Amino acid sequence: MAKKVMVQxxxxxDDTAFLCETRQTLLEVLRDELGMTGTKEGCxxxxxxxxxxxxxxxxxxxxxxxxxxxxxxxxxxxEGIAPADGLHPLQQKFLxxxxxxCGICTPGFxxxxxxxxxxxxxxxxxxxxxxLAGNLCRCTGYxxxxxxxxxxxxxx
Amino acid sequence: xxxxxxAVRTANGTNGHGNGNGNGHGPATSKPAEGYxxxxxxxxxxxxxxxxxxxxxxxxxxxxQGLLYGKVLRSPHAHARILSIDTSKxxxxxxxxxxVTGADLPTAADKxxxxxxxxxxxxxxxxxxxxxxxxxxxxxxxxxxxxxDSHTAEEAIGLIEVQYEVLPPVMTVNDALADNAPILLDNLxxxxxxxxxxxxxxxxxxxxxxxxxxxxxFAAATxxxxxxxxxxxxxxxxxxxxxxxxxxNIDGQVTIWxxxxxxxxxxxxTAEILGIPVSNIKVIPTEIGGGFGGKINxxxxxxxxxxxxxxxxxxxxLVMSRTEVLQATGPTSGSNIRMKIGADANGKITAAHAELxxxxxxxxxxxxxxxANVVLAPYAIDxxxxxxxxxxxNRPRSAAYRAPGGTxxxxxxxxxxxxxxxxxxxxxxxxxxLNGAKQGDRRxxxxxxxxxxxxxxxxxxxxxxxxxxxxLTGKYQGRGIACGYxxxxxxxxxxxxxxxxxxxxxxxxxxxDIGGSRASIAMQFAEAIGIGYExxxxxxxxxxxxxYNDVTGGSRTTFSTxxxxxxxxxxxxxxxxxxxxxxxxxxxxxxxxxxxxxxxNSASFEQAAALIYKTGEPLMVSSTVFPRSFGPGFSTQxxxxxxxxxxxxxxxxxYTIAQDVGRAIHPxxxxxxxxxxxxxxxxxxxxxxxxxNEKGQLLNGSLLDYRMPTALDLPMIETILVEVPxxxxxxxxxxxxxVNIVPPVGAIANAIYNATGVRMEEVPMSPARLLAAMGEK
Numbered sequence: 061m062a063k064k065v066m067v068q069x070x071x072x073x074d075d076t077a078f079l080c081e082t083r084q085t086l087l088e089v090l091r092d093e094l095g096m097t098g099t100k101e102g103c104x105x106x107x108x109x110x111x112x113x114x115x116x117x118x119x120x121x122x123x124x125x126x127x128x129x130x131x132x133x134x135x136x137x138x139e140g141i142a143p144a145d146g147l148h149p150l151q152q153k154f155l156x157x158x159x160x161x162c163g164i165c166t167p168g169f170x171x172x173x174x175x176x177x178x179x180x181x182x183x184x185x186x187x188x189x190x191x192l193a194g195n196l197c198r199c200t201g202y203x204x205x206x207x208x209x210x211x212x213x214x215x216x
Numbered sequence: 217x218x219x220x221x222x223a224v225r226t227a228n229g230t231n232g233h234g235n236g237n238g239n240g241h242g243p244a245t246s247k248p249a250e251g252y253x254x255x256x257x258x259x260x261x262x263x264x265x266x267x268x269x270x271x272x273x274x275x276x277x278x279x280x281q282g283l284l285y286g287k288v289l290r291s292p293h294a295h296a297r298i299l300s301i302d303t304s305k306x307x308x309x310x311x312x313x314x315x316v317t318g319a320d321l322p323t324a325a326d327k328x329x330x331x332x333x334x335x336x337x338x339x340x341x342x343x344x345x346x347x348x349x350x351x352x353x354x355x356x357x358x359x360x361x362x363x364x365d366s367h368t369a370e371e372a373i374g375l376i377e378v379q380y381e382v383l384p385p386v387m388t389v390n391d392a393l394a395d396n397a398p399i400l401l402d403n404l405x406x407x408x409x410x411x412x413x414x415x416x417x418x419x420x421x422x423x424x425x426x427x428x429x430x431x432x433x434f435a436a437a438t439x440x441x442x443x444x445x446x447x448x449x450x451x452x453x454x455x456x457x458x459x460x461x462x463x464x465n466i467d468g469q470v471t472i473w474x475x476x477x478x479x480x481x482x483x484x485x486t487a488e489i490l491g492i493p494v495s496n497i498k499v500i501p502t503e504i505g506g507g508f509g510g511k512i513n514x515x516x517x518x519x520x521x522x523x524x525x526x527x528x529x530x531x532x533x534l535v536m537s538r539t540e541v542l543q544a545t546g547p548t549s550g551s552n553i554r555m556k557i558g559a560d561a562n563g564k565i566t567a568a569h570a571e572l573x574x575x576x577x578x579x580x581x582x583x584x585x586x587x588a589n590v591v592l593a594p595y596a597i598d599x600x601x602x603x604x605x606x607x608x609x610n611r612p613r614s615a616a617y618r619a620p621g622g623t624x625x626x627x628x629x630x631x632x633x634x635x636x637x638x639x640x641x642x643x644x645x646x647x648x649x650l651n652g653a654k655q656g657d658r659r660x661x662x663x664x665x666x667x668x669x670x671x672x673x674x675x676x677x678x679x680x681x682x683x684x685x686x687x688l689t690g691k692y693q694g695r696g697i698a699c700g701y702x703x704x705x706x707x708x709x710x711x712x713x714x715x716x717x718x719x720x721x722x723x724x725x726x727x728x729d730i731g732g733s734r735a736s737i738a739m740q741f742a743e744a745i746g747i748g749y750e751x752x753x754x755x756x757x758x759x760x761x762x763x764y765n766d767v768t769g770g771s772r773t774t775f776s777t778x779x780x781x782x783x784x785x786x787x788x789x790x791x792x793x794x795x796x797x798x799x800x801x802x803x804x805x806x807x808x809x810x811x812x813x814x815x816x817n818s819a820s821f822e823q824a825a826a827l828i829y830k831t832g833e834p835l836m837v838s839s840t841v842f843p844r845s846f847g848p849g850f851s852t853q854x855x856x857x858x859x860x861x862x863x864x865x866x867x868x869x870x871y872t873i874a875q876d877v878g879r880a881i882h883p884x885x886x887x888x889x890x891x892x893x894x895x896x897x898x899x900x901x902x903x904x905x906x907x908x909n910e911k912g913q914l915l916n917g918s919l920l921d922y923r924m925p926t927a928l929d930l931p932m933i934e935t936i937l938v939e940v941p942x943x944x945x946x947x948x949x950x951x952x953x954x955v956n957i958v959p960p961v962g963a964i965a966n967a968i969y970n971a972t973g974v975r976m977e978e979v980p981m982s983p984a985r986l987l988a989a990m991g992e993k
Contacts, residue, residue: 198892
């Protein structure tokens, strides 16, 4: 077995240390080492966005980030965005708008939309579609997803 | 509650400039439909919180103690004889616990297994799991290993040495039917309209449907148009790759965790392929990340079982990479289609002849049979002939993809129909109203629409839509209409319902939930018994929890499993009344407005449940259904496009879909099905195709180059829900999941013609193809 290194990171606000091989991606470590399976693998090479997380506040495809790159940095995943007593507005609106069918792309879309609204609290429909072009959905045709994100933005 | 009259109304669908209630950005109103307490409302789905928080467990998320990780070695060649496989170096690698090849499979019976929307000979299904004597497509599974982690497994498959005798690849219909074409399957003989041939061949079957007098029909035509079309291989494109996790205990009991459209289908196929009694296998459904027909055939599950057995009973998980998904799981058929239609001076179709040549992939069983029912089905035609050809080629074996076979066929029909309309100076909606099928008409194979159907209503809805009545504004803009049909399905469903002492009801069913069906099934139960939706707790169980249940597919789940839910609601209510009559010592008990009354006694539903539990045995009901008839679906769609004459890029400006949905139980999920199918059709029309090199190797096995639509490629998709209730279902339900993917390619081809004057005979109508076609004009 290849040699493992220790990585110290802050994941969803918690100090987290893990062992990993240098060839493992952040996606693989989140899912297989830390048991945080909310972040999904759809393609493994940065083309579908199902693996979106935020690294130091920046939206990334975790399948293209090596786990060792999380050393000394903060990671935000789908497991970490709801408040203690409820749902994040994006989660709530996705449910109300039926913006998910199979739900596999949903964690990626929610993280991606969160990053959008932090960057631009009042996006147009075009802004939303442009930002979300990196997240593939095969079930919904995107209509209800875009509506849900615009609904959350309209409350800002 | 029988529906005796046709009621056509438009449920609260969406329009392009807002939502169903026209109020800016809020979600559409959640009021039930008129005359109902629950049906027609839009409650939050019961599994929703788990899915938006990442808590839901999909196939790849399964974690078990002692889990091993598997990987599959796949053929680099499209067509080759396998001379030898040496696994010794892989077996010797530290961390490797098991290695299997096709030699470890029992000899498969020469018998046909029914998979719901398709059927397959078990010999071929077995060879598709792990190759027998030949590699038949780039990516064909040759061997598999299980190891302590996925990286070791990856290294191990690199150590397996395979000797191949490479053979020339056969990649298309034309290749396969050429004289002296290389033969894929030595034992294959043509089933020529029921007679078995004697010569080796790549043509598995030719069948024909015919009625009327073809010569007279074409002789009576004022205008005849005949065209040849080509469509390319496309994949279902679900975002979740295939997985399979299994544990083969030393006592012979097998457990499979499957992300699948059908737990019982997985169980049956695995039992047949591995020669294990069905009752030894339990299949536990995980959540599923999309299927569209592609997650009915097994690929990894039997391999996981074999590896687990060899590894002394440790559980084994296999997960496909995206490249493996594209290379080696069933896409749908590419096809050559010849379409000839004749019409009189008024535009009435006098005769039609369709020839459908479908590429089945490496083993027989393309959806050409279903295609032959779809092609021309929206139209009333007296003189009609359809010839269907099922052809093997060195591509992955085709699997069902949402209305399998239908999209290709409708593309040809709708294109030719528009050409006829143009020659006669007729409006594209008008020619469809003139020829549209009604109750009493028959589809190509003779099956009759015995109940009211909604084709004409959907054409009318489009013709009256805001979209249709808004003129185009630009030079290279065009508008196209197309119609489509899908037969839908009944199938077998089983379910149980348990009254809990607190007045809630636990509903156990086995229809894996791809798109929100748990909600619509719970809603139908709630409506039938007369309680609120929130009181019903639906669960999707494993193969030990209810009796046999057909796959979630064929647009049957809300219809069939909903019927079982309805039956249980009615039965549970009847039993509760009986029990209360006994407890209260009265003749009769009524239930209305949430209250039971009998004599001077009354109780709410919750109080009644508590009373029943206190005084007697628990209350549980069950229902098994197998509806033999079901309502077909029709859809009419309208596409506005703009073509960039310099790049050939096509932009979808506006898109409206009208569909006969029977009765929309949960309108949001019905709209979602309509929008999802349309967008898959748009991808099919404009960008998606398998690109192979001259050796038959797939060049675009990634989501970068297998180009599916993104949010940036699309406008809002406007939905018009037309309701012509199906009388054979207590709530008038028709399947809604599939017909929506049938018209889009035809609608967009017609719109591109309208924009450019170019009739595209090849799909996808990608920029390079469109530019070339425009240049030739």
